Amino acid sequence: MSEPADRSPPPGASGEGRVSVVGTAHVSEASVQEVETRIAEDRPDIVAVELDEGRYRQLQGEEPEDLDASDLLKGNTVFQFLAYWMLSYVQTRLGDQFDVKPGADMMAAIDTAEEHGIDVALVDRDIQETIQRFWARMTITEKLRMVGGLAFGVTDSRVVGIMVGLIVGLLAGPVLALFGGTLGITDAIYLRAASAAILGLGTTLVVDQIAGLTLGGDQRFAAALGSGGAIGLVAAAFGFADGLFGTYLGGFTITIVGSLALGLVGGLLFGLVAAAIIGLRGSTQPEAGGMDEMDIEDLTDADVVTVMMEEFRQFSPGGAEALIDERDAYIAHKLVGLRQAGYDVLAVVGAGHREGIEDYLANPSTLPPMDSLVGEEKGSRLPWGKLIGIALSVGFVAFFILLAMAGVQDGFLLRLFGAWFLINGIFAAGFAKLAGARWSSAGVGGAVAWMTSINPALAPGWFTGYVELRHLSVNIGDISTLNSLLSDESKPIGEIVSEMFEVPMFKLIMVVALTNVGSIIASILFVSYILPQFGTELGGVEGISRLMLDGARNSAELIWSTLR
Incomplete structure (x- = not known):
């Protein structure tokens, strides 16, 4: 699979070639059939696909390369990888929902072209470069919203609530230690909270080990947490262990354990309320026209795609520019080059890119310089x-x-x-x-x-x-x-x-x-x-x-x- 610059003009070619663009949904069976039909009927000189070298090799089933340690241990690279993983997971879930392997449309284009002896051109920008530029263009708020939104969409609401509660509690504990006196929290309250926390935690650990002999998964977790919570509540209500712990624990230790316990209890209550709200929202019936009611083939309809793209653009203008607009221009650059070389090209791209690419093909003078579309994005915001x-x-x-x-x-x-x-x-x-x-x-x-x-x-x-x-x-x-x-719904969360x-x-x-x-x-x-x-x-x-x-x-x- 050679680059366009390595190709010789087709025999008998004179002047410019032409480019036809097919918009597909990457998880659509009908898109696969449309691609196969178009290639068989049009018999172009080249089939151009929205893939880079890495994704092409992955779709071909080649063994993935080991990662360089420095790549995953760099701070920003880890977050870029997480963004890539989450986007990949969403696409995988869509593929599972509609029983189509993600990228099946591109593989159909490649396989059909090879069957007819037609060359294939990879015209998309390297995925790692795209994700890096995508992450760099997003604001801090947009990054948090994206990660949080995806987490709420793919994670059990109980897990989300517990994690949020733990974070809030760990932050609230030290604040209570510093300013608890002004809030009316006395040493006696710290002692009561510390005693209840130590007894509750100890009970949880003991019951967890005992329950592990007969129970597993969520049942073991529920038994341990329920028992520890019950003992902790009784100790907090009656204070029967205050004298014991007050004798053997110093005031400093009591303040640390007590304030953290109060903070974590408050944080977990907050998290449970948040989880309940998320759960209630998740149990509501989907709106008419939502993803659950939408036929997957509708994703290739221009109006539907336009709405989806505009929603993402409103969410993150900078991210949309790197993920959508820049790739439209990059792919259009490649296609214009093939057309100028005299090739007839059938370009198979995601439906969301079709309109932008066709606009550039109709007006090549509006294309931004290629140099502005490649390379690492440094970002202009203050660190x-x-x-x-x-x-x-x-x-x-x-x-x-x-x-x-x-x-x-x-x-x-x-x-x-x-x-x-x-x-x-x-x-x-x-x-x-x-x-x-x-x-x-x-x-x-x-x-x-x-x-x-x-x-x-x-x-x-x-x-x-x-x-x-x-x-x-x-x-x-x-x-x-x-x-x-993550897609396995038969196993318990633990x-x-x-x-x-x-x-x-x-x-x-x-x-x-x-x-x-x-x-x-x-x-x-x-x-x-x-x-x-x-x-x-x-x-x-x-x-x-x-x-x-x-x-x-x-x-x-x-x-x-x-x-x-």
């Missing part, structure tokens, strides 16, 4: 995340330097740094292990977490991922495996999640992500819990502020005396 990370790094280093310049003893600073090192290491390594990382991988992530937490250019998950990759073989075929698992963690690509991403999450949580806990405890030795917030001002003054005097 707020990096700027915030740099500010935090500078603030952290300045905090230690100013205290040292104020004359704070080295022993105090060493203990403070030790606490920072330990809490980051424990949480980063612990979360990595929770994702299934090996002890060596989790240990490396934990060891560097203290440093990466204050350096926006690094992340502990990268280090954990590189070590974990020594024992994993990751390839593009893992996407198909993940799609099959079993599906467990099997997903056995897929190397998913396991690697989760190990990297959870290592980073653990370090972030550790940083929040350090600022919320640990630092205030150390601060009491220096006179609280007022004393620390005074020392930092003294440190700044001493630093200024030292610099001035050095320059004089």
